[in-house]
Amino acid sequence: MLYIEENKKVELMNSLNIPSLLAPYFDTFYNPDVLDVMYILVNNRLSAEEISKKLGYEAFDKIDKLYKDAIINKTSEDNAVKYELSTLFTRVNLMATFQREVWENIPDEIRKKISEWHFGEFLDRKKKLDLSDISKNQNSIVPLNEAIDYLMSSDEDIYIIPCDCKSTSENCNHSKNTCITLGKSKAPSIERGYGRKISKEEAIVILNDADKEGLIHTIESHAICNCCTCCCYPMRASKELGLETVWPKVKYVVSIDEDKCVGCGLCSNKCQRNVFSLENRKVNMNYDSCVGCGVCVNACPKEALSLMPLGKS
Ligand code: SF4
Ligand code: SF4
Ligand code: SF4
Structure with a gap:
């Protein structure tokens, strides 16, 4: 086990753009015994053999572990596997999602601040994009039946991974094991060895449970969230x-259909967008807030609710 000198550690921290908030927790995210590999990869992209040669010892197992921990990334160059430093953003995401025991060791109030920083980074990246390009992506909110149709139409292997947004944000107690990925190579965390392969039947159970919980189904290329x-x-x-x-x-x-509604309020309990408000068992609707997820439709015992395609209602 080799430790690097303090000045090299500072250089490494600077290259990773560690914000001052996270600096005291640097050793939590990056164990001191992995910094030698990391330091060698500052501004470098190297194979496992090249890293080992520079270190003066065989570091193959260590490199595998760093890749699994999202501390380094794998790339391909001239048909050879090379490694490069990952970002703090990716490391935080991985730890919050898959290494809960380490993540939860960070005090609650600090975790909250780290999560705010993390979302801020995500937002900044989106702000740098052309906003019209963001809206052109295929991410859509769909009702349960369309989410199931999308799943059934895929020939890819199906994986379930924990929801990284909920794991990092920790703003609620909703179920976290809800991210369905279609295709092993379609989520970096699955390539790093996380996630569990599931059958279509199990995926349908997950979607049904999510719907009952009031979670909003979204589909995008190779994923159902x-x-x-x-x-x-x-x-x-x-x-x-x-x-x-x-x-x-x-x-x-x-x-x-107001004639069918009995004012039970089950729709209101499920809707995350506060579309419904009840007054003396009469439902009032704020249609502007509706995102057409359909969970209220499935929750209504009187079949009083339905979805209308936008632009046709
Ligand atoms: S399920 Fe939704 S909240 Fe969770 S990772 Fe996917 S997009 Fe984010
Ligand atoms: S769940 Fe159906 S019946 Fe109950 S309040 Fe909502 S719309 Fe009315
Ligand atoms: S009212 Fe709209 S947003 Fe709320 S649960 Fe129903 S479909 Fe979803």
Whole structure:
């Protein structure tokens, strides 16, 4: 085990742009015994053999572990596998999602601040993009039946991974094991060895449970998410950027048949967007807040609710 000198550690921290808030927790994110590999990769992209040669010892197992921990990334150069430093953003994401025992060792109030910093980084990246490009992505809010259709139409292997937005934000107690990925190579964390391969049947159970919980289904290229508005990075960022309804794309709006409604309030309990308000068992609707997720439709015992395609209602 080799430790690097303090001046090299400072150089490494600078290259990783460690914010002052996180500096006291640097050793939590990066164990001192991995800094020698990290330091060698500052501004470098090297193979495992090249790293080992520079270190003067065989570091293959250590390199594998650093890759799994999202401290370094794998790239391909001239058909050879090379490694480069990952970002603090990616390391925080991985730790909060897959290394809960380490993440939860950080005091609550500090975790909250780290999570705010993390979301801020995400938002800044989006702000640098052309906003019209963000809204052109294929991320859409869909009702349960469309999420299941999307799943059934895929020939890819299916994986379940914990929701990184909820794991990092920790704004609620909603279920976290809700991110369905279609294709092993489609999520970096699965490539790093996380996630669990599941059957289509299990994926359908997960989607049904998420719907009952009131989570909003979103589909995008190779993924089906089940989101809460309080944690979901895309939904929170779209609100900040004034892109609600276009990212994720809103396709439907709820409609009520007042003759069928008995004012039980089950729809209101499920809706994350506060569309419903009840007064003397009479439902009032704020249609502008509806994102057409359809969880209220499935929750209504009287079939009083339905979804109307936007633009046709
Ligand atoms: S998009 Fe939704 S389900 Fe996916 S990681 Fe974010 S909150 Fe979780
Ligand atoms: S769940 Fe259905 S019946 Fe109950 S208040 Fe909502 S719309 Fe009315
Ligand atoms: S009212 Fe709209 S946003 Fe609320 S649960 Fe129903 S479809 Fe979803």
